[in-house]
Amino acid sequence: MPTIDDFIRPKEWVSGFVSDLGRVIRKWGEERYIPIRQQVDEDWKEHKIVEPLLKEVLVDLGINAAFFPAEVGGTDIPDPLTCVTVVCEELARIDAGFCVAAICSVWGMVPIIWKPHRNMELCEEFGPKFCGPELFVGCHVMTEPDSGADIENFGRLQGKTIKTTATLDGDEWIINGHKLWASNSGKVGDLYTVICTTNKGSTDPDDFALILVPADAKGVSVGNPYQKCGMSADINTDVWFENVRVPKRYRMHGPGDDLKYWREAITYGSIGSTAICVGVMKNVYEIIKKWTSERVIAGKPLKEHSIVADMLSEVTILIESTSAWMWTLVREISRPDIYGWDPWDERYLLKTRGLSLFASNAVERACSRAMDFMGSYGYAREFDIEKHYRDQKVIGLWMGGKTLKTLENARYWYNLETL
Amino acid sequence: MAVLYPSNEWCQEWKKAINSNEVIEETGKNWGVDFNGNWLFEVTPGGGLDKTTYLYLEAKAGKCSDSRLIDDPSEVDAGFFCTGSYELFKPVVKGEQDFIEGVVRGVFKLKGDMTKIMLNARFIRAVADSLGTFESEFLGE
Amino acid sequence: MSRVEIIGEELNGLGMTLKQIIETNLKVPDIKEKVGRLKGSLVVREKQSGISSTIIFDEGDVGVQNDAIERPAAFIEAGFLELADISSGRLGPVKALLAGKIKAKGNLIKLLKMSQALISRG
Numbered sequence: 001m002p003t004i005d006d007f008i009r010p011k012e013w014v015s016g017f018v019s020d021l022g023r024v025i026r027k028w029g030e031e032r033y034i035p036i037r038q039q040v041d042e043d044w045k046e047h048k049i050v051e052p053l054l055k056e057v058l059v060d061l062g063i064n065a066a067f068f069p070a071e072v073g074g075t076d077i078p079d080p081l082t083c084v085t086v087v088c089e090e091l092a093r094i095d096a097g098f099c100v101a102a103i104c105s106v107w108g109m110v111p112i113i114w115k116p117h118r119n120m121e122l123c124e125e126f127g128p129k130f131c132g133p134e135l136f137v138g139c140h141v142m143t144e145p146d147s148g149a150d151i152e153n154f155g156r157l158q159g160k161t162i163k164t165t166a167t168l169d170g171d172e173w174i175i176n177g178h179k180l181w182a183s184n185s186g187k188v189g190d191l192y193t194v195i196c197t198t199n200k201g202s203t204d205p206d207d208f209a210l211i212l213v214p215a216d217a218k219g220v221s222v223g224n225p226y227q228k229c230g231m232s233a234d235i236n237t238d239v240w241f242e243n244v245r246v247p248k249r250y251r252m253h254g255p256g257d258d259l260k261y262w263r264e265a266i267t268y269g270s271i272g273s274t275a276i277c278v279g280v281m282k283n284v285y286e287i288i289k290k291w292t293s294e295r296v297i298a299g300k301p302l303k304e305h306s307i308v309a310d311m312l313s314e315v316t317i318l319i320e321s322t323s324a325w326m327w328t329l330v331r332e333i334s335r336p337d338i339y340g341w342d343p344w345d346e347r348y349l350l351k352t353r354g355l356s357l358f359a360s361n362a363v364e365r366a367c368s369r370a371m372d373f374m375g376s377y378g379y380a381r382e383f384d385i386e387k388h389y390r391d392q393k394v395i396g397l398w399m400g401g402k403t404l405k406t407l408e409n410a411r412y413w414y415n416l417e418t419l
Numbered sequence: 420m421a422v423l424y425p426s427n428e429w430c431q432e433w434k435k436a437i438n439s440n441e442v443i444e445e446t447g448k449n450w451g452v453d454f455n456g457n458w459l460f461e462v463t464p465g466g467g468l469d470k471t472t473y474l475y476l477e478a479k480a481g482k483c484s485d486s487r488l489i490d491d492p493s494e495v496d497a498g499f500f501c502t503g504s505y506e507l508f509k510p511v512v513k514g515e516q517d518f519i520e521g522v523v524r525g526v527f528k529l530k531g532d533m534t535k536i537m538l539n540a541r542f543i544r545a546v547a548d549s550l551g552t553f554e555s556e557f558l559g560e
Numbered sequence: 561m562s563r564v565e566i567i568g569e570e571l572n573g574l575g576m577t578l579k580q581i582i583e584t585n586l587k588v589p590d591i592k593e594k595v596g597r598l599k600g601s602l603v604v605r606e607k608q609s610g611i612s613s614t615i616i617f618d619e620g621d622v623g624v625q626n627d628a629i630e631r632p633a634a635f636i637e638a639g640f641l642e643l644a645d646i647s648s649g650r651l652g653p654v655k656a657l658l659a660g661k662i663k664a665k666g667n668l669i670k671l672l673k674m675s676q677a678l679i680s681r682g
């Protein structure tokens with residue numbers, strides 16, 4: 001009988017190494033995370049349970065180091081986007097919020113660790129921390145109190161709404177601003193990738209800046225975790241930067257290139273979001289398959305009722321179609337030699353918005369339909385559909401929300417001029 | 420009847436033990452097929468043995484075609500050379516100590532293509548285990 | 561470079577074995593490329609004997625030394641037969657891990673990558 005391993009994951013694209021890694025994560029999850037996953041919602045504020053597990057994944061399994069250059073103690077995984085996709089799927093199958101926390105540790109580092117635009121000076125400075133034996137977590141801070149979507153809507157607003165500023169003073173940047181909502185903010189993050197502007201109100205791409213700020217730098221302060229609908233394994237708080245001074249070299253690449261490689265990070269954010277949706281849907285598939293096989297209604301297993309088979313079929317179609325689209329784009333982006341565009345090409349950013357929108361709708365539908373057919377049991381904490389239902393909702397809402405995703409996808413396909 | 424280790428009679432007993440052992444036949448079917456799988460053991464003095472003794476074992480495809488003492492190591496062509504003292508070989512021949520463990524510890528020095536040893540580790544273990552299947556007697560005991 | 565340096569005193573049997581296997585493997589361009597630039601240490605412990613060796617990868621240079629160093633990047637413990645099965649490519653390290661045939665600690669991704677230096681091709 002088919003299992004979750006029979007959903008699309010092209011073997012000719014995903015190396016044996018990456019597949020193996022997926023299996024290791026799955027085993028780790030079964031042993032270490034699944035037994036406690038229903039307690040994570042109560043741990044949203046303290047992360048007494050979550051933090052040691054985050055260390056197990058980032059340090060012991062080596063997810064942090066996987067993407068860093070070998071020279072600084074990293075593993076330098078050869079096909080990083082494929083790896084991210086599999087890691088996100090496997091972790092999200094266990095807990096979407098935990099997956100977000102884990103993968104966002106390296107998300108903001110993409111501009112300096114990803115080939116071919118590695119910034120070796122910064123890798124040498126921060127790599128040993130990410131790759132060392134202690135937990136060291138990255139945090140990608142973009143969203144501000146004024147519209148987060150506007151910040152991500154660079155194609156139209158070109159950074160003019162970014163209020164966090166970076167001012168050069170001799171050999172140092174002085175950072176001022178207020179960010180919120182970033183994954184791993186609060187007490188979790190050790191290093192922030194701060195999206196800021198060197199000229200408030202400017203629409204010049206050269207003024208868009210990515211600057212690294214250690215969480216223990218003077219002038220950095222954080223708020224308390226927000227209590228959310230789900231995603232409790234991810235901590236989100238306010239972060240304030242008040243005249244924070246960091247060395248000039250902490251700007252990731254400089255005028256123009258910062259924006260370029262941030263776009264690439266956003267593209268990967270959309271791929272990662274999609275993989276999270278697929279991972280959640282795979283677990284939903286596992287849960288409803290078992291439930292509808294064992295639950296007997298009107299004299300036969302639930303799955304043998306045609307109306308239920310319709311739902312079961314729909315869930316698998318959602319998984320297959322999302323996976324197929326996702327893997328095709330992963331492949332395209334990973335092979336500029338064949339497809340011609342660099343991974344930081346704005347067209348990929350726009351196209352992958354469509355993918356992540358589709359995926360977030362798919363996972364929302366899958367969770368909702370599964371709950372419909374599990375009755376009150378689907379609504380109960382014990383059977384985990386309820387958890388996925390709460391967790392997944394934000395995947396459509398983050399990174400600019402469904403509207404921005406819709407607009408940017410349409411902007412790519414129809415060349416919109418005003419939206 | 421117990422045979423004296425080391426002696427030509429003992430070598431013959433070992434050959435018999437190897438050739439009647441199904442595990443060796445099965446696990447060794449690739450041994451020595453496209454490489455030199457012959458062994459030369461150098462047993463150095465100690466524990467009752469007063470001069471260095473050389474034991475030659477010809478092994479191919481899970482069978483032993485020759486096993487004897489030799490005077491001059493250069494008279495044979497062996498792909499694997501193992502050296503250790505008589506005192507240390509004794510417990511292995513008695514079946515009390517694992518030969519592979521001895522190699523891992525460095526008690527026995529082994530020269531040869533280690534990738535072949537790894538590929539045929541079960542065969543090596545089976546051949547070593549066959550030592551305990553016949554009775555031996557020892558110098559100095 | 562496919563020579564593996566001996567660090568410190570004469571190697572124990574495990575170390576000699578590992579050294580030779582890695583030297584053979586590093587002649588394969590694909591393996592050399594995969595582990596070539598790695599930095600980190602791998603402790604291999606043979607279960608029955610309790611003997612350990614440490615393999616040090618340092619951006620192309622590889623060294624082997626006796627005993628376990630403190631806080632290696634990764635650690636693996638297995639019986640000789642399991643080590644043999646892994647190094648001869650008959651048993652994938654992940655499969656061995658999932659089946660409980662070997663014990664591993666430390667950065668697992670790095671372990672998987674470093675273990676490629678120990679797995680013979682063909």
Ligand SMILES: Cc1cc2nc3c(=O)[nH]c(=O)nc-3n(C[C@H](O)[C@H](O)[C@H](O)COP(=O)(O)OP(=O)(O)OC[C@H]3O[C@@H](n4cnc5c(N)ncnc54)[C@H](O)[C@@H]3O)c2cc1C
Pocket residue numbers: 104140141142143144145146147148149150152153180181182183231234236394397398399400401402403404405407
């Ligand atoms: C669990 C979680 C993790 C997060 N992780 C991070 C992180 O790691 N880093 C980070 O920086 N932020 C993170 N966020 C924040 C998140 O990305 C933002 O909340 C999101 O981008 C939307 O911004 P906003 O909340 O300010 O909504 P607003 O910007 O106020 O948007 C409100 C609504 O307007 C819609 N909209 C957008 N553009 C337009 C338009 N042009 N016209 C009309 N309507 C539009 C949006 O789709 C949305 O529905 C996270 C949030 C959560 C809940």
